Amino acid sequence: MVPLFLVNDGDPDLYAGGATLSETLRLIAVVVLLLSAAINLVRRQWALNIFALGLQYAGIFLIILEVRSPLLAAIKLIVGLMVSLMLYLTLVSSGLIESLVQRRRFSSGELFRGTIALLLFLISFLAASGLQESAFPQSSQLLLTASLGLILFGLFQMGTITEPLYLAIGLLTFLSGFELLYASLEFSRILEALFTAVNLSLALVGSYFIIKDVESRSA
Amino acid sequence: MSLMTTSTIWILFPLVLSILLMAVHRLQKLSVWIACLGSLFLSIAAFVFPETLEFSLGSRNYIFDDTFLIFNRALTLTATQLRTVAMFYLFSFLWNIVGARFSVSRWFPTVSLATTALWVSTLAVEPFLYAALIVELIVLISVLLLTPRGEQAGSGVMRYLVSQTIALPFILLSGWMVTGIESAPSASVLILRGTVMILIGFSLWLAVFPLHSWMPMLAEKSHPWVFSFIFLMQQTSLSIFLLKVLDQFAWLRNLSGVFPAMQWAGVLTLLAGGVLASMQTKVNRILAYIVLIETGYSVLAIGLIGQGGGEALALSLLPRALAYWQWSYTLSSIHQIAPEIDGSFPSLRGLFTRLPFHSLSLIISLLGLLGLPGLGLFPAKRLLWNSGAGLTFGYTTLLGLAVAGMALFILRLMHTLLTNDPNLPTPGLSGKDEESLPRVLVLFLLTLLLLLLGMFPHIFLNPFLGILEPFIHLLPPS
Numbered sequence: 001m002v003p004l005f006l007v008n009d010g011d012p013d014l015y016a017g018g019a020t021l022s023e024t025l026r027l028i029a030v031v032v033l034l035l036s037a038a039i040n041l042v043r044r045q046w047a048l049n050i051f052a053l054g055l056q057y058a059g060i061f062l063i064i065l066e067v068r069s070p071l072l073a074a075i076k077l078i079v080g081l082m083v084s085l086m087l088y089l090t091l092v093s094s095g096l097i098e099s100l101v102q103r104r105r106f107s108s109g110e111l112f113r114g115t116i117a118l119l120l121f122l123i124s125f126l127a128a129s130g131l132q133e134s135a136f137p138q139s140s141q142l143l144l145t146a147s148l149g150l151i152l153f154g155l156f157q158m159g160t161i162t163e164p165l166y167l168a169i170g171l172l173t174f175l176s177g178f179e180l181l182y183a184s185l186e187f188s189r190i191l192e193a194l195f196t197a198v199n200l201s202l203a204l205v206g207s208y209f210i211i212k213d214v215e216s217r218s219a
Numbered sequence: 220m221s222l223m224t225t226s227t228i229w230i231l232f233p234l235v236l237s238i239l240l241m242a243v244h245r246l247q248k249l250s251v252w253i254a255c256l257g258s259l260f261l262s263i264a265a266f267v268f269p270e271t272l273e274f275s276l277g278s279r280n281y282i283f284d285d286t287f288l289i290f291n292r293a294l295t296l297t298a299t300q301l302r303t304v305a306m307f308y309l310f311s312f313l314w315n316i317v318g319a320r321f322s323v324s325r326w327f328p329t330v331s332l333a334t335t336a337l338w339v340s341t342l343a344v345e346p347f348l349y350a351a352l353i354v355e356l357i358v359l360i361s362v363l364l365l366t367p368r369g370e371q372a373g374s375g376v377m378r379y380l381v382s383q384t385i386a387l388p389f390i391l392l393s394g395w396m397v398t399g400i401e402s403a404p405s406a407s408v409l410i411l412r413g414t415v416m417i418l419i420g421f422s423l424w425l426a427v428f429p430l431h432s433w434m435p436m437l438a439e440k441s442h443p444w445v446f447s448f449i450f451l452m453q454q455t456s457l458s459i460f461l462l463k464v465l466d467q468f469a470w471l472r473n474l475s476g477v478f479p480a481m482q483w484a485g486v487l488t489l490l491a492g493g494v495l496a497s498m499q500t501k502v503n504r505i506l507a508y509i510v511l512i513e514t515g516y517s518v519l520a521i522g523l524i525g526q527g528g529g530e531a532l533a534l535s536l537l538p539r540a541l542a543y544w545q546w547s548y549t550l551s552s553i554h555q556i557a558p559e560i561d562g563s564f565p566s567l568r569g570l571f572t573r574l575p576f577h578s579l580s581l582i583i584s585l586l587g588l589l590g591l592p593g594l595g596l597f598p599a600k601r602l603l604w605n606s607g608a609g610l611t612f613g614y615t616t617l618l619g620l621a622v623a624g625m626a627l628f629i630l631r632l633m634h635t636l637l638t639n640d641p642n643l644p645t646p647g648l649s650g651k652d653e654e655s656l657p658r659v660l661v662l663f664l665l666t667l668l669l670l671l672l673g674m675f676p677h678i679f680l681n682p683f684l685g686i687l688e689p690f691i692h693l694l695p696p697s
Contacts, residue, residue: 135412155385158384162374164372164377171380171384174384175387178387178388181388182388182391182392182395185395188290188291188292188349189291189292190289190290190344193290194349194353197352197356198355198356198359201359202359204359205359205362205363205380208366209371212366212370212372213371215369215371216369216370216371217371
């Protein structure tokens with residue numbers, strides 16, 4: 001079980017979660033989560049990226065169960081799936097989506113980003129314990145690994161990409177990582193509501209940018 | 220949950236109004252009028268609202284609460300904050316009243332009203348660091364206006380979004396990190412971490428040098444009217460929010476080195492703005508450097524809070540807004556009259572002979588922002604120059620260089636506006652045809668207003684000192 005030390009908003013009904021998943025299952029969830037983020041960083045295949053984004057939110061749901069009740073954790077999952085669906089529908093309506101199973105050879109850029117992803121993967125696993133000792137003793141190491149990994153993948157995605165879809169995915173990944181970390185530190189309903197609003201607005205902005213991109217190309 | 224609160228009037232009501240405006244956004248005149256009248260009403264109401272928060276209407280007595288509870292958290296808007304609220308809605312009114320004249324987005328009235336209400340909520344939300352998420356929401360709403368019509372989102376707007384999003388964790392984590400720090404004064408490492416995080420967060424938000432690279436890109440692509448409104452609101456609100464952070468966190472304001480760090484950040488930012496402005500050849504991008512310079516002055520003012528910086532900040536808010544208004548109005552008007560002018564220096568050559576009043580207005584607004592004696596920003600800038608120079612000689616030199624850089628740009632712009640292209644025939648004085656009387660009147664009235672603010676600051680600007688009243692720890696009442 002993971003020790004909990006949460007600042008909450010004083011609600012007596014608050015159920016802060018209970019680390020109900022076994023350690024192995026949580027480790028698998030972290031690996032799946034980081035692999036999804038890595039796919040989004042490396043591959044440039046929109047259908048696959050949206051699928052990986054959805055999978056990423058499923059991983060977040062499993063990890064956040066450690067510090068949130070299943071009901072509250074489910075909100076994050078639902079919001080995440082809504083965000084993925086919103087981006088998917090935008091891509092479908094713009095006629096730019098390709099098949100999920102389409103095979104394409106790896107480009108040199110993808111190989112480079114793959115190496116970076118491997119590096120980020122390692123950093124996330126290696127730095128988590130140090131981070132736990134020095135700054136976040138109340139957060140579990142696996143949660144910190146997932147959080148740090150998402151933040152790093154998100155930052156790298158934002159820094160290297162100017163395509164609207166990947167910018168949106170980068171921002172969402174970065175924010176998810178931070179949300180995961182912050183969930184282990186503080187609980188507040190208004191904060192949860194604001195995070196939900198920010199995620200949905202981000203998806204809207206991403207969709208808006210994609211539509212504008214398509215419109216300007218066709219013009 | 221009582222709805223008879225100040226937050227209901229100045230946050231929830233305008234938010235509901237902006238949602239209603241979404242439904243009628245296609246009827247541009249109607250939505251502009253609703254946004255204008257709504258903003259004006261909210262500004263006047265905030266200005267005249269009694270300090271006791273109660274008033275009588277006929278035989279009935281209405282008592283308002285300053286706290287609105289939501290999800291166990293509070294939105295607290297006290298009587299002392301209402302001056303700031305009045306100013307925000309005044310800005311919203313000023314930008315909406317002529318916004319429809321220019322080809323800005325039809326969403327401008329809706330978005331401007333919603334973002335104004337959200338900026339007010341950043342000052343009201345408790346715990347106040349939750350405002351970081353509201354700022355993120357404002358940024359996400361604002362980017363809808365900042366992307367030009369029919370064009371793809373440029374790298375400027377994307378970088379803006381990224382930098383503002385990265386600021387969010389710094390602000391939120393700093394708040395958590397220093398929870399209960401007052402009871403553990405020896406935890407200096409935590410204090411240092413919290414301080415660094417807050418300063419980085421604000422630097423990203425305010426685009427302090429060297430984190431400003433996205434700003435000129437954004438200014439070049441966005442409509443000047445939209446850009447000036449969004450960044451005036453952001454700059455003003457975040458400066459006041461920074462004052463609030465310093466006021467609330469004793470550990471932050473008592474840490475040695477915080478105020479000198481802000482002074483240096485301010486001086487270097489305005490130096491960067493001045494030097495980069497001096498080399499510019501596109502007036503569209505200049506608005507970004509103007510915002511950068513004014514951010515530098517704001518940060519410097521907060522850094523000099525013990526030497527009259529607070530007063531300088533409060534005195535600068537209205538004249539700065541009017542100078543932004545004049546610059547963006549003139550530039551938007553020029554684009555409308557002569558769409559072939561793309562803002563580059565070659566396209567502006569000899570403009571004085573064609574649009575003399577607009578050319579003069581461009582120069583006057585820049586001189587006002589430079590801090591020329593007799594114009595609105597002079598009293599505030601004089602205070603800062605004197606306080607800064609009194610502290611260290613290094614500031615004097617750097618401030619001088621920054622002002623010189625901006626002055627050099629003004630001289631280059633004047634030269635461009637007055638000199639005709641030798642390869643083209645000299646245009647005649649056709650200003651009478653192209654500069655309509657209402658436009659000239661607006662420019663004249665605005666110049667007059669800036670002159671009045673500069674000549675009689677004690678009449679027009681002293682009421683703005685009331686903005687500092689809520690910060691009783693940072694600026695104890697004498």
